[in-house]
Amino acid sequence: MLDTITIRQMPFDFPDEIDPVFIERDHQRSFGFIAGSLLLPYLEPYLIRSMKAAQKHVTDPKVLEGLKGFAAQEGQHYRMHMKFNAAVKRAGFPGLEVLEKELSDDYQRFTKTKSLRFNLAYAEGFEAITMNAIKSMMGENGFGEDLPDYMEMMEWHFVEELEHRTVAFDVYNDVCGGYFYRLFVGAWAQWHFISWIKRATRYMLKVSPQPKRSAKEIAEQKAADLMGNASSVRRLIPALLRTYLPTYSPHNVEIAPGIQTLADKYTAMAIKTS
Ligand SMILES: [Fe+2]
Numbered sequence: 001m002l003d004t005i006t007i008r009q010m011p012f013d014f015p016d017e018i019d020p021v022f023i024e025r026d027h028q029r030s031f032g033f034i035a036g037s038l039l040l041p042y043l044e045p046y047l048i049r050s051m052k053a054a055q056k057h058v059t060d061p062k063v064l065e066g067l068k069g070f071a072a073q074e075g076q077h078y079r080m081h082m083k084f085n086a087a088v089k090r091a092g093f094p095g096l097e098v099l100e101k102e103l104s105d106d107y108q109r110f111t112k113t114k115s116l117r118f119n120l121a122y123a124e125g126f127e128a129i130t131m132n133a134i135k136s137m138m139g140e141n142g143f144g145e146d147l148p149d150y151m152e153m154m155e156w157h158f159v160e161e162l163e164h165r166t167v168a169f170d171v172y173n174d175v176c177g178g179y180f181y182r183l184f185v186g187a188w189a190q191w192h193f194i195s196w197i198k199r200a201t202r203y204m205l206k207v208s209p210q211p212k213r214s215a216k217e218i219a220e221q222k223a224a225d226l227m228g229n230a231s232s233v234r235r236l237i238p239a240l241l242r243t244y245l246p247t248y249s250p251h252n253v254e255i256a257p258g259i260q261t262l263a264d265k266y267t268a269m270a271i272k273t274s
């Protein structure tokens with residue numbers, strides 16, 4: 001299920017300015033979501049650079065085909081997130097610029113000074129954790145009907161992450177290989193980008209603090225949360241731990257048939273596909 005990589009140019013449009021607290025009265029999770037989105041215009045181009053550098057070393061034609069699809073999909077993702085991020089940043093948070101510069105410098109430095117093996121292991125560290133988290137968050141059928149634009153954008157992005165779920169793993173193994181190296185660099189990569197997301201979230205909360213909420217309000221918001229309901233959290237931990245095992249392969253991750261339905265929906269919605 002979900003074994004082709006389709007590059008979709010999507011028509012999502014955002015208002016000029018987006019209220020950064022788009023989950024009502026929940027600054028914490030709104031800003032966490034935004035920080036994740038802010039990461040992508042730096043991280044995804046870095047992944048593309050790593051893949052392009054690996055391209056001439058790939059021996060398996062199927063892996064090469066996947067690599068090209070991966071790079072093209074990630075290219076669409078970060079451009080769309082840039083549009084969303086620009087709309088959010090018009091609402092304030094000038095200090096994000098310094099944090100973003102730091103992140104951009106990190107990724108440029110990795111491309112220039114780190115080995116291809118490191119960069120590919122970083123890529124798989126990111127892909128493994130996000131793909132498995134996405135699978136848990138989406139469940140059998142995704143986030144449901146009548147989603148706000150930003151959630152539809154996420155759902156489209158997530159579907160494509162699932163479509164290219166095996167690429168970074170296969171490229172690493174085809175070009176370099178080695179379980180322990182991938183494990184350590186992958187875990188470091190996860191620490192690296194998660195700490196950045198946390199810092200960006202903390203900064204936004206300092207500028208616009210979380211108002212006090214009652215326990216009841218917190219519980220209600222959690223229950224209504226499209227991306228983090230209790231059952232998905234229960235599924236998430238074992239799924240993430242599995243990615244550290246020597247037997248882990250994204251080829252063995254099963255994708256629910258409902259996700260293919262979503263992939264078809266976004267193909268139909270796209271302005272252009274290839
Ligand atoms: Fe992506």
Ligand SMILES: [Fe+2]
Nearest residue numbers: 074127161164
């Ligand atoms: Fe990806």
